[in-house]
Amino acid sequence: MSDVSMKEAILREAQRRRRQAAGLIVLSAGLALLLGPLAVLETVEGMARVAVFALMAAGLAVFLGGFTFAFRHKKNANSERVAMQGNSRDRVQREYAAYVGFLPVGTLLMNFIALRSTWDLLSGRGDLHDWGFAAVGPMGSLVILQVVAGLGRGQDRRTKRLLDDELVATFRQRGLNAGFAVAVAGLVIGFGAGLYEPAWGVMAMPITLAVAAAVAAFRYAMLDRQADPNG
Amino acid sequence: MAEPRLEVRLKAVRTEAGLTQAELAEQAGVSRKTVNTVENGVFTPSVLVALSLARALDTTVEALFGLVEEPRRRW
Numbered sequence: 001m002s003d004v005s006m007k008e009a010i011l012r013e014a015q016r017r018r019r020q021a022a023g024l025i026v027l028s029a030g031l032a033l034l035l036g037p038l039a040v041l042e043t044v045e046g047m048a049r050v051a052v053f054a055l056m057a058a059g060l061a062v063f064l065g066g067f068t069f070a071f072r073h074k075k076n077a078n079s080e081r082v083a084m085q086g087n088s089r090d091r092v093q094r095e096y097a098a099y100v101g102f103l104p105v106g107t108l109l110m111n112f113i114a115l116r117s118t119w120d121l122l123s124g125r126g127d128l129h130d131w132g133f134a135a136v137g138p139m140g141s142l143v144i145l146q147v148v149a150g151l152g153r154g155q156d157r158r159t160k161r162l163l164d165d166e167l168v169a170t171f172r173q174r175g176l177n178a179g180f181a182v183a184v185a186g187l188v189i190g191f192g193a194g195l196y197e198p199a200w201g202v203m204a205m206p207i208t209l210a211v212a213a214a215v216a217a218f219r220y221a222m223l224d225r226q227a228d229p230n231g
Numbered sequence: 232m233a234e235p236r237l238e239v240r241l242k243a244v245r246t247e248a249g250l251t252q253a254e255l256a257e258q259a260g261v262s263r264k265t266v267n268t269v270e271n272g273v274f275t276p277s278v279l280v281a282l283s284l285a286r287a288l289d290t291t292v293e294a295l296f297g298l299v300e301e302p303r304r305r306w
Contacts, residue, residue, distance in 0.1 A: 087256060087257050087262070087263070089261070089262045090253075090256070093264065165261060165262060165265065166265070166274075166276060166277055166280055167261075167262060167264055167274055170274060224264070226273075227267060227268045227273065227274075228264055228267070229252055229263060229267040
């Protein structure tokens, strides 16, 4: 393939990725709008309950719209052509960065369920299941941090050798640094909230861990993307 | 007062050698991103990577990297 047509392919792929990302953001917003009101559903009655259902219906519509848009701009033959660029090291690192960037989005629902269960336990309404669900959130965050740090991956020796170079080590370090800064800020805020209302302090722990892990993962993926000559 | 700063001449040497970033990466056994970030001054490589790049371009590390004196900034 000539340089010109490859450049066109890269531009088309960048445009597809932007549109897909926009679709995924809308999808996530819709999911938040759909699931968020669930937290207050049991506490409201009458017209307020109808309004909550209307909000959830709007969330479902936004979710489906985002899903359709993202699906329309899914990977195609051109994406494969662009992905095959570079050496095998580039391909392994690109796929890994995409995986790291997706992890926080993939664990969003899990965190939501974990936080609900944590709140139920703190309110004295929790049962045995809630103990299990409450533990799932922090565990998911720890897995994300483990992946960003590059510890205990189930990869073969060749993949590990291709993945772990100096640049990736720098990205890992910068990602974890960003996550650490968020964790410290979250702990301070959580401590303050806990002094005012102890239950809030406990709630702040899994939230801080989830946000810190997400920031570390997004920072890693962002650095990888910035380093890519194709943008 | 002067302050030493790293000057990267990798892009100039690579272009002169008629290599693309991907070709240099392949020959030096590093990723294309590594070549790109080194050229842009975003990433300072270790001695090992610097030597690999120099070997792939059949030159010396000093030809790729140098120190320039810059006046210290006043804030």
